[in-house]
Structures are given as structure tokens and as C-alpha cells.
Amino acid sequence: MNKIIYLFAIIATMVMIASCEKEDFQDNNIEEQFSTSVPGSWEVKAYLNDSIIYDTFNIFTSGISGDSIVINDTIVNFWNFQVKASVDGKSNTFQTKLSTNELVNDFAIGVKIPVGKIIDSDSIYMEMQFEDDITPFGNTYQIKGHRVK
Numbered sequence: 219m220n221k222i223i224y225l226f227a228i229i230a231t232m233v234m235i236a237s238c239e240k241e242d243f244q245d246n247n248i249e250e251q252f253s254t255s256v257p258g259s260w261e262v263k264a265y266l267n268d269s270i271i272y273d274t275f276n277i278f279t280s281g282i283s284g285d286s287i288v289i290n291d292t293i294v295n296f297w298n299f300q301v302k303a304s305v306d307g308k309s310n311t312f313q314t315k316l317s318t319n320e321l322v323n324d325f326a327i328g329v330k331i332p333v334g335k336i337i338d339s340d341s342i343y344m345e346m347q348f349e350d351d352i353t354p355f356g357n358t359y360q361i362k363g364h365r366v367k
Contacts, residue, residue, distance in 0.1 A: 256336060257280055259278055260277050260363050260364065261276055262361050262362060262363030265360040265361075266357055266358075272295070272296045275291065275296050276291075277291050277296075278290050279342075286302045286303060286312075287303055287305055288301070288302050299319050299346075300319065301314060301318070301319060302317055303317065303331050310335060313331050313334050314330060317329050317330070327348065327349050329347070329349070330346065330355060339365070342365070343360070343361070344360075344362075345359065345360055346361060
């Protein structure tokens with residue numbers, strides 16, 4: 219009887235290991251697919267309430283680091299920001315409920331990205347809110363544009 223229980227335990231362990239490996243493989247494919255569409259330079263415009271407030275400027279996105287990306291405007295065209303956002307590789311979306319601007323040295327400035335999308339690997343759309351705005355987090359800016367080739 220002990221041999222049957224021992225054999226059953228070995229088979230159950232092997233099935234669990236096989237199912238975990240399959241799940242990890244599927245997640246890696248999703249991450250790999252999303253990571254190829256994330257890195258790059260994007261030519262975008264900034265809008266507030268459907269009115270353009272800043273004409274064409276570039277932002278940059280880095281590849282995935284774990285489950286996050288970095289988005290920045292290091293040339294300081296629109297707003298001086300560099301923030302991390304979490305990624306959902308299944309839907310090609312990213313967001314952050316509150317991230318700290320990594321380019322401001324004097325004090326931490328909060329940045330929110332409630333909505334962010336990479337569309338067909340060649341377009342980007344995101345909504346951003348900034349703590350150092352006139353009313354902290356009071357305006358939702360729409361940033362949209364296309365990949366620079």
C-alpha cells in the first residue's frame with residue numbers, strides 16, 4: 219500500500235511541475251511579445267480636454283524590466299518626467315496609480331498614468347496627471363502619437 223501512495227505522490231509532483239513549466243512558458247511569450255513593441259522613440263502631442271496644448275515632441279520608452287516599463291521626456295519638451303509603469307502584456311497596456319518622477323532631485327513629484335496603451339506596435343496613447351500641476355493631479359493630459367522609425 220505504501221508503494222502505491224509513493225507512486226501516486228511522484229506522479230502528482232510530475233504533473234504539477236509540468237503544468238508550472240507550461241504556464242511560465244506562456245507568460246514569457248506574452249512578455250516577449252509586448253517587450254518588442256515597447257522600446258523606442260515616440261513622436262507625440264499633448265492634449266487637455268481635446269485641445270492641443272503642446273505640439274510635436276518625443277518621449278522614450280524602455281523595454282520591460284520584470285513587469286514594468288520606463289517612460290520619459292528627458293529632452294524636457296512637455297514636462298520633465300521619467301516614470302515607471304506596470305505592464306499588462308496580454309492587453310498591451312500600462313499604468314501607474316502613483317509613481318515618483320525620477321528626474322526631479324529636490325523632492326518627489328508624483329505622476330499618475332491611469333491609462334496607457336501601445337496600439338498595433340506603432341501608436342501610443344496615455345493619460346497623465348502630475349502632482350506639481352497648479353491643482354495637484356487636477357488635469358488629465360492625453361499624450362498620443364506614433365513610433366519614430
